[in-house]
Amino acid sequence: MRILIAALLLALATLPAATQDRTIDDAIEAAIEEAIRPGFAAFEAEAHSMAQAVATLCASPSDAAMEASRGRFDSLVDAWGRVEFIRLGPLSQDNRLERILFWPDRRGRGLNQIQAVIATGDETALSADTLAGKSVAVQGLAALEYALFGTGSDQIAAGQASERCAYALAISRNVSTIAGAVHDGWQAESGIALLWRNPADDNPLFRDEGEQINGLVKLVGDAFEIIKVQRIDPVLRDDAASMRPKSALFWRSDNWVPSLAANIAGLQALVDAADLQATVDQERARFIGAMNFELANAARALGRTSLPVQAIAEDDEAYDRMTYVRLVVDGLATVSATRLKEIYDLSPGFSSLDGD
Amino acid sequence: MQRFGATKLIGRRVFLRATGAGFAASLLPSGGEALAGTSAVFASAYRDRAGAFGIALLSEDGAIVHRYALPARGHDLVRQPNGDMLVAFARRPGTFAALFDLGRSREPRIMAAPSGRHFYGHGAFSADGRLFYATENDFEAARGVVGLYDATDGFARIGEFDTFGTGPHDIALLPDGRTLVVANGGIETHPDYPRAKLNVPTMQPNLSFVDATTGDLIVCHALPPDLHKLSIRHLAIDGGGTVWFACQNEGDIAEPVPLIGRASMHSGAFELTDLPEHATASLRGYVGSIAANRQTGQIAISSPRGGVAFSFDPATLAILDTRNAPDLCGIAAWAAGFRFSSGDGLFDTARHDVGFDNHLAAL
Incomplete structure (x- = not known):
């Protein structure tokens, strides 16, 4: 120190x-317009691309498609890392933060659940709609990383792990949906951006x-x-x-x-x-x-x-x-x-x- | 209840080696005037401008009459009934509590948390002052426990029992002298990730009444599912034995929800109370302290995040007196009102060159 x-x-x-x-108004305005909104827009775009890449992988498994999906994951991690600490407003609602990334996973509970989903081919984890109702630990980037990079992930490229690929696709689409909701929340003129720009006695966050x-x-x-x-x-x-x-x-x-x-x-x-x-x-x-x-x-x-x-x-x-x-x-x-x-x-x- | 053989306090030499000379100096009996008979009536943990931590004893008019150094940040303080001991906890996830003899017949000592446990910053004495109960974290099992200490035997740890929840924080003894009430905040933590909240999406806070003699659960109250992110943290008991509890919202604070509630073991009542909307909003989702004045029946709460503290009538829930100051948090019932302290060094109208921690204890 x-x-x-x-x-x-x-x-x-x-x-x-x-x-x-x-x-101060200028500073907040610029933070929202020049960093936060573009940051969440980029994250949403990367999440959308991720889901597209995994959809291609699952439809036509190959080494090249696997490599493309893994590459998209790297880009998604980068886009997420740039905005993950803006834990104000939309990201703090509806467990979105933890649904995108459950971390730290101190006792490996999340990993155990992810491995169980893959081992059992849990059908409720194979579509984004039903996955969204499951434990936050199996919904987000940590789960997607395990599906695409963890033990046994190479079987996806060989076309021998269709359920695992379907799980990766469900996660990708789920993250894409959440990313869209966070982006929309920041874009809305009636939400957090309005509150942050307009301090007032009756403003619940910024007096x-x-x-x-x-x-x-x-x-x-x-x-x-x-x-x-x-x-x-x-x-x-x-x-x-x-x-x-x-x-x-x-x-x-x-x-x-x-x-x-x-x-x-x-x-x-x-x-x-x-x-x-x-x-x-x-x-x-x-x-x-x-x-x-x-x-x-x-x-x-x-x-x-x-x-x-x-x-x-x-x-x-x-x-x-x-x-x-x-x-x-x-x-x-x-x-x-x-x-x-x-x-x-x-x-x-x-x-x-x-x-x- | 699980009972143990007595565990020893940490060795003085070992502890001094670990904590340094500043703390050592404050342990010496010559470090200040004898306190018995002085005007010290309040106590609070503090951090000074140089970043050093300690305990301040204050007079009724707000003067600091004595300081004890601490090796790390302190939190709540508890005065022994029928005795002179003052227990000061390290802030969670602290591993020590400092034991001060306000009569100065014994040197200050340090009570270390046992292996596999850390303190949560709060505790309570039995009615006769012979036993001490501390909220602790069995962190590998993510289980709250009450550590049981024998105040007549150097605070040897003699047992523990369940708090029937995760992340216990404040604890208080009911006027019946045999029932403990525990605020199980519901938040799981582990020393590997200090102060990280590991289970917010699934947290389940509750208020548990526990038999202090057997460790048996008497009744456990949980909040409705849609309010499961309201961490029940602090407690105050009014003159009629009603337990007032104060919460901190781990959810979206842009949507204000009630942060104060009350429970009665006798009637079985358990409810959140609807303070006026503007008052709830001013708390910014976070109540740092709560106190009950048994003389007037009034309740006071504070929010350092909102920079506000106010008292209210428990019957009508009308706000009676509001104070605004940055980082306002410590409250103690005193005479027919309340005294307040802040992280900014405020003690009522007196200003000190220290930041007071969240809690202010009336001695």
């Missing part, structure tokens, strides 16, 4: 200052400008904390020898690092769109600029790590790089929850972090 603070201070000295020419900006600051801070605590810490642990690659999200499809990179890219897009630096005076703008600088450093480090998670444990340089990413994300989580809130005269929320 001290290293990160020192890096932030160093960055402060070199970054250009901004001017205070942007209102004033402070709550407006707090919505964005909290979203970003929570994202950093989740990335560190749920996505990186359980995998990296204290040293390379004790790494747990199979605790990594999307390890079967080699998408652990790419999903983290997508997370960081999505958060960068959000803060870039909001252009928070222009909402505060020069001194405060420098601090926000330094945070952006560190965010870019994390993105670069992830971009240079192309190894599957299993191989990172065997590569000192890659492990150190991921440790660096963890350090940066940890620091960003802390300063988002403290200093960034102070910049906007928001209470650090010591008593309201979560669930106590």
